Amino acid sequence: MTGKNKPYLAKLEKGKRYAWCACGRSQNQPFCDGSHEKIDSRPHVFTAEKTEELLLCGCKHTKSPPFCDGSHNNLEDAYEVASDEEIASSKAALQTFPEHQSQGKAILDGGSFVLSPDMLPSTEYGPVSVRSLIAQSDGAQHLNLVSFTFTAKTHWRRHDGGDTALYIFSGTGTVNIEGVAFSAAPETGVFVRQGEAFRLEPETPMYVLAAISPDSSPAHWLNATSGDFDKNFPDRRVGIDPAAQEKMADRFYQVLVGSEIGSEEMTQFIGEIPKSRAAFHRHLYEEAIVILSGEGFMWTRNRKAAVKPGDVIYLPPRQEHSLECTAPEGMRLMGVFYPAGSPAINY
Ligand code: FES
Structure with a gap:
């Protein structure tokens, strides 16, 4: 063989x-x-x-x-963790980034980066606070990530340039898509089709991450919705379901926003990794990763940055990288990538 x-x-x-x-x-x-x-x-x-x-x-x-x-x-013993030689050779050339702690962003190899959203500037639109986390101006190609903190019902938001995958990081309430309500709680993904307007109706303040792809613009705040919900895709919300988890060696993932609910451009998933460091690998897709719990380091060949809950990682297509979890209890993360596919495929 x-x-x-x-x-x-x-x-x-x-x-x-x-x-x-x-x-x-x-x-x-x-x-x-x-x-x-x-x-x-x-x-x-x-x-x-x-x-x-x-x-x-x-x-x-x-x-x-x-x-x-x-x-x-x-396959038995096939999931590659970093070898001692790989760790030793990458440590030799390594730079770490204290500015990540002070300025909120660390630039790694190849245009990849790690950022801490709460250290970045925000724009207020009434009861919603908005931060652009990943955009074309950061070097992204087709994947955009925006964070919203909602404290009360907002105007309607519509992205005409692409689909939107929402991830409820914290808080509870309702995601209303063109007049159709979906209850929302932490660790829930919600899919909004291109051109549909949505709004958040929080019961408690909600922190929500919105991935928009393939183009984030133009985006609009609207006073009213057209009620134009695409009924061909009635299911738009997916929560944690142990039965839907896919095993990958001693780690697992579950697709939240994917083709099952009509997302053809992007895949959003939630995953869990044990205390470990993966071998360096690449994906063909462009990806954003949000740390939900646990801590560790994002490595590229010559640089690494510490990551903690709430931090966001951006990886251009084909960027060689390795995520290390240093927490004994493991790490949970949300990933979203374009074009859509399986999070298990790397090379
Ligand atoms: S190499 Fe065979 S399934 Fe990936």
Whole structure:
């Protein structure tokens, strides 16, 4: 077997046919070289729909061949934690960022950063306080993150440039989307479709994170709603459900806002990791991570910054990184990324 417990990044050309090695014997991974003729296995032949780079399964355990579906994470001893050598080599070049503590933001490698929202300036619109956390002006491409603190019912908010994935960090109340009410409590995700207006009706002050993608502008505050709720997608709220958790070695995640409730652009998930440090890895997607509990460090190759509950991490697509949890009780986090997919897929 010459495959590996990670996917292969492959550049595919639109209209071209490929034969993905299903047996793991090929010397030309991830593609077939005919070695399977010696055993009872056939390649998976497919035609590329677009010219693009995709992750093709290397472990040969995927349930959606030829693509990686994250199955490699649950093979015995396959989830990679940082080796002693990796920790030693990255420590040698490491810079840490005291300004994160004093100015609220630490810039890491490749345009990634860590910020503490409560140290950034806010804009008040009556009973709502708004902070831009991740925007094009910070180097983001298609993922925007805004925080809202609501103390009373607000005007309606509408994002015309993209879908909105809301995450209720604290407080209780109602998320009203075009006149349709969804009760909201901590650790709940709510999906608002592009062009729909929503407002928060708090019972207790609510701190809410809104990811908007692929474009945050234009955004409007409106006095009234059109009542134009997209009834093709009636379910918009997802809370914690142990039965929906996906295991990934000794960690787990649950998708909140995803394709099941109509989100085709973004995926929002909640995850839990034990005291550990992952090996350096990358995702094809652009991602924001919010620390819900626990603490530790976000590492890139040459830099690291401490993270604590409430902190926000921004990772451009393909940014090499490793999140370390130093808390004995583990770390909980919310992640949201564009384009949509599985949080288990990395390379
Ligand atoms: S490499 Fe096989 S599922 Fe990811």
